[in-house]
Amino acid sequence: MFMMWIYLYLVLFLLDGVVFCWGLSFSALAGPAAHSWVDCVRASDLCNQNSQCSSRYRVMRQCLVGRERDTMLASKECQDALEVLLVSPLYDCRCKRGMKKELQCLQSYWSIHMGLTEGGEFYETSPYEPVMPVRHPDALRLASIISGMHTVTPKANNCSKSGKTCNPCLDAAKACNLNNTCKKLRSTYINTCNKGDPCNRKRCHKALRQFLDRVSTNFSHQLLFCPCQDLGCAERRRQTIVPSCSFEDKVKPNCLELRKTCCHEPLCRSRLADFHMNCMVTQHTISSCPNEDNYQACLSSYAGLIGTDMTPNYLDGNDTNWIVAPWCTCKGSGNQQEQCESFMRDFTENSCLRNAIQAFGYGTDSLFHKDEPVPSIPSTQPGRETTANTSEPPYNRSQVQPEVEDKGKPLLEPSSGYHGLTRPKGPAEDGSLRPCAHPQNKLIPKEEVLLTTISQKMALHGPLM
Template sequence: MGLPLLLGLLFSQTGGLLAHSIEQLNSCITAENLCLADPVCNATYRILGTCSHSYAKNSFFTLDHGAWNKCLQAETVIRNSHFQECKCQRRTQKQEEHCLRIYWTVHSTVSKGDFNLEMSPYKNVVSEESLKMDYNKLASQVPESHLVGDTTNPCLQVAQVCSLNRRCRRLRSTYVSNCSPKDGHACNQRKCHRELRHFFGKVDMDFTKRFLFCSCQDEFCGERRRKTIVPDCSFQGSTQPNCLVLLDTCLKDYICKSRLADFQEQCKPSSSSPDGCFQHKHAACLEAYMGMIGTPMTPNYIRNSTADVTLWCSCENSGNHKDVCDEIRSSFSNNRCLRNAMQSQMGLNQLNRKNQEELHFIPSPDIQGDGTSTVLTANLHWESAKKIPQEVDIQNEQLRSHSAYSGGQLSLLTLTLMLLLLLLGSP
């Protein structure tokens, strides 16, 4: 085989793999390193950094006309250089905050003081997420004698299965501990939020979705669902802050701001869409919603007796900004896309309207206890545990196919490179 033919074969077989590698390198951290090595880009990037620092102190910061134009010009230059279309890995990756800081430096002026952010800073790649645990597979391996309790409480069943997995149990126990009052003192909400982010970022969504969106038909189940994130610490306080204050706090935090942008993009409602979502992706909307948990804008269920969610804030005394305040609240409490995505996950879309109305059961006096115990008191039906939902089954098949394809590509690349080296080295 001649050298030209061999090289043609090499590039034809590895072109897709090389393109994929280049795409993975297109992160904001890589772009910053390239920019800092370029004197012209470096100088412009520092100007933009000063602008971004000003906005970080006050999201409603106002510059004079000359300074504003200088920031806009710097941003235009930077966004058309190494940073063009740079994104960050999802929240399971390391260096998330560093990457997001870079992203919002590059996009500082376009989102200044605006509830409706430009776009999500995260890469929207399906294969980016790897299944670490499979709820149904784990449940099917558990001896039936180990599962005892109330079969009508799916939220309790999820806690049961989670407690049988070392990673899920450890991370859940950590956030429950940090979100609970100790020695009569209130919990540290900052630590609570951090551990909640770790739990929802490191535990597979096949578990976390079941924790948050279990289909309840009685108040005991509804209480466990509402108290999944320990609301007395992570969600509510003695008084409700104004939603504008909550938003301002979020916009000053790179992680909260990024996840809010992701939520706005993935859960953007559409009145003309049958599924209620502009993006037509319920799974992506639910993932973005879960990303808000553990931030200053942590949402939760309103009460035990309903599946409606909201933010812990009010719009009283909002002055001339009441419209913006109402928009912030309604983006969670009156979001058609989010509501349909949650109902789909809970299986409520398979019920008739009468059954859905029955789910809004009459609340009883608050039940004692924090509802977060990991005691093994659930009973998971053996046959239903063996049934893997079609969506999870398809995801697993896609991941297996992607893994096999990637492995095959790498093996072919290695073999081709070895053959090329042998030919080049021969006399």
């Protein structure tokens, strides 16, 4: 037994030396001003400069190709390759949303992490660099707003003329038109999404992603999350992403099938993982959001889903009891009905997302955005937009129908697991579909992976004597 522990210590010491050497190599190449995160494109280049890492990286890519991927991943050759890559720069790399080589970066990230996920892990770690939290001086006031202790009028609804109802979503559109980048890219996606019958959804989604990735959140978030107090404003907000092309379809797919489709595409899979990481409900903060009430991270992650197969939107033009969700249904889920409904609750009953959107409308967005000022424009009454052309489809307020009576479903309750975040309320070990994961490969810390591998080898060969 004593010799076994000595053997284990020596192996870990050697692995630590490998990590240290790779760290020095990276620091020398990246320079003194390197970011704490290395992007996965750069990490891939660093790996290719090391013969051992490069050969194992090629093996790992082959392990993830084809229909027999799960069987391949369980093979000794693939596991040995993964063991080496766990101590390479690729393991801790991250990507930036909207970066020049985003898709290549995400493919490099998943080349390792797809081999570490397990069927029981419904949620995955985000491949994106985290958005740093912003602590608000009015946190106590926000707590009272969120808990419903008192009613506060959204800041954008303060009209210049008393007794007149404002349309902050219309004001957001006018502000966008006063910014050249916002106006150009907004007109592009509106024209693209309205072209053809039926429209080209892939082009529409691409144009939407370009708008959301390249336009300051000062403008894009005002369009997506503008606070409304009447049906006309709420319907304009719902129409922001041209839902007839980007969101709706003739048939609603099953939500788990839609999720499976999403998880087969690196970009959609990454955006969904990012949404779950940043909007998952937790009991440890005022707003129910993880990472110190990080509203901005949740809003940005939600916006990041727009333009993917998992595009969410407001389900109707209701101005009070609004609900957001992807275009899908849980009908036909069979014995996975509970799992499907749990997935849908991540959108429809997500108190973190709802509180983040609510807080945005109450004025805290000015604390998030400091990069570019929004032009000051007078509040406009609904239906009286003038000046700049928004290139929007015509809006007919008479078509707005009130939502059916709200069912008053409770918000998600916090639960244990996933670092205190809410897990889906479905069966964990019933053999049900886990579309983003692979069986028998759990997402666990690097040290535990190494210890497990060493223990398995010692069981086969015995300790050194």
